Amino acid sequence: MKHVILGNGPAGVIAAEIIRKRAPGDQIVMIGSEDVPPYSRMAIPYLLMGIIEESGTYLRKDPEHFQKLKIEQIHGKARSVDPKAKKLDLEDGQSISFDKLLIATGSIPVQPPIPGIDLPGVHSCWTMEDARAIRKLAKPGSRVLQMGAGFIGCIILEALASRGVDLTVVEMGDRMVPRMMTTVAGGMIKKWVEAKGVQVHTNTKVEAITTTNSGLMVMLSNGKSLEVDLVISATGVRPNVAYLKSSGIEIQTGILVNEMMQTSHQDIYAAGDVAEGIDFSTGERIVNAIQPNAAEQARIAAIAMTGGDCESLGALQINVLDTLGLISSSFGLWSGAKGGDHVELVDLQQYKYLRLEFLGDVLIGATCVGTTDHIGVLRGLIQGKIALGGWKETLMGDPTKVMDAYLDAGQAQSSWFN
Structure with missing residues (x-):
């Protein structure tokens, strides 16, 4: 064979x-x-x-x-x-x-249809060849503009920031990581990144890139133009x-x-x-x-x-991200479902956020920022499709009690099946 x-x-x-x-x-x-x-x-x-x-x-x-x-x-x-x-x-x-x-x-x-996207000094960050080129250009003090603040973009952002560049990020969505985070959570990540010295333009597109005597000129949809040494395209795959x-x-x-x-x-x-x-x-x-x-x-x-018998139970959406030291995560149907309920805790000053999504008495999605507490429990509740019963109302009042709910409702369901 x-x-x-x-x-x-x-x-x-x-x-x-x-x-x-x-x-x-x-x-x-x-x-x-x-x-x-x-x-x-x-x-x-x-x-x-x-x-x-x-x-x-x-x-x-x-x-x-x-x-x-x-x-x-x-x-x-x-x-x-x-x-x-x-x-x-x-x-x-x-x-x-x-x-x-x-x-x-x-x-x-994905290469966006932008005039100048193929100019020297414009790179994706996907292959080893890309990495080699970026290492040469992204030096301390270099002016770098990154297009895209999604999951991959935020990982690249951290790498660029660590190299001591003057970094600007442009994201067409209304928040950072829009396909992974709620509006509140994405806005919280933006605030954190800006506090670390990175300029972030949301609801903004790059309209054109041209050459100058000393680098590249990037025209933005918000009317601003920025002269940079390097453009990173991280607009998705x-x-x-x-x-x-x-x-x-x-x-x-x-x-x-x-x-x-x-x-x-x-x-x-x-x-x-x-x-x-x-x-x-x-x-x-x-x-x-x-x-x-x-x-x-x-x-x-x-x-x-090789002739074996094995089947997938389906792909669970799991996203865990570290953005300049701020941990964020989302699981399952983090944006909720029609007819569902949700509860959220927000502490903007401490960069803490927790949102739970329910359909009936089953947890179907969750979003966290600034904490890794009970991430495994949240995933377990979602993946196990555990009927929470009365624990749902408890969690609607205090979503931090997910561990108690998991130990009680999860064990009860396990005993029922056994």
Whole structure:
């Protein structure tokens, strides 16, 4: 049996290792698009901070790790996939056959349609090549403008701030991290970041970028123009699926997969940021582009590809973020559901925030800022879909009593099922 894994990020690596463990004699080929060892994109900010070197981003530290596991590595970018012929073609002309294929090509940055977005000095922060360029340009005192204050943008923001640059952030939403935080929580993060010396423009777009004698001029929709040395585009990502257009594989936003990570072709699977699975909370389709989800999907796909029986329960939305020392998190349906209830505690002065979302007597979502207390409990209540009974009213009066509710209602439900 020949297993080909297209993509060598966390999902690809985990799948390759599990396949090898379950099928010691099978052939495994793993294809990476960058000419560097498999690495974690989430480690790039730590590289920019100077905490680690490039080797610190590598997913496996032993340079002979994959060789020892007899996992063949190939460098190349996919040009097309032919499910009927069971082969894929790379841009360099190579053609690779497969019995089972896992597509784990992740995401690619979204480039906004802005005049000047392709100028030198404008970079995404996604690849190792991007990181190398940014390290050269983002020096202490450099004027840097970052477009985007979403989850990835806030991680990059922290790395840039640590390099001592003069940083301005532009976000088109009405708050920071708008796809992860409520209005109050996102506004609280903005206030925190500004107190740390970062300028933040919300409800603002970059309209154009031009060159000057000494750098770049950035025109904003609020009427301001800023001269900078470097522009970072962190306006989001999308599944890397363009090369699959003629494959016949069913795609919406990402590659549609079932509970076993199987695509519309029975011998082709997908995992990670490229896969569109089922949302745990809603039962609807979702691309849940977070590393824990990628790892779980890779595990399920690898088991299925080697004849095992394993199914996903659905992807739970989980976001945990450290923004210049302020921890924030959101789980499940953090923005609430139609017909639901909510309660929130707000302490703007202490940067403390807690909001719980209910549907009936079940906790379906939560948002926290400035605390990590009971994060595991909140996740457990949501993922367990635990009926809280009278505890719901208690929590509506005092949402900090989630641990008591979990111990009582959770144990009662466990005993009932046993």
